[in-house]
Amino acid sequence: MKITRQQVENVAVLARLELTDAETEMFTGQMDAILAYVDKLNELDTTGIVPTSHAVPMENAFRSDEVRPSIGTESALANAPGRVEGFFRVPKVIE
Template identity: 70%
Template sequence: MKITRAQVEHVARLARLALADAELDALTDEMDAILGYVETLNSLDTDHIVPTSHAVPMENAFRDDTVRPSLGTMKAVQNAPAAAGGCFVVPKVIE
């Protein structure tokens, strides 16, 4: 066994999870199986594998930063549910 029930209880306490005894036993078995699988993966030879952060190639989708005219106050508040003096009117949230 790679993980003990006490370690699972400790992690559950850190995550503020209240687990029943049956749940702790089941979770200990599941986490032990997961760690066993990770141990199998650790035994693979990955010396000649290039590390990647994505499974598929990613390309930067940013556009060029160009100066453009702003939207304008009246157009910005045009579809607002409530506006006054060129500003959005929202309910008070701080008492």
């Protein structure tokens, strides 16, 4: 086994996903099969190989720090599931 049910439950906590028992069961089997498959990468010796995070070689892209128009509060809040005045409303954070 590459991954256990317990590990899948822990990953779900990290991923902020509430999974049903059936989903946990299914993902355990499927992730196990996928992880067994990706193990083939270990056939390759990658000693000294520089990792690629990005296909185009690129330095930092700088721009001047200028004030420019933005979408504004109303547009930003237009899709909010909950709002109060100019703010996003969320459940109580601090007890």
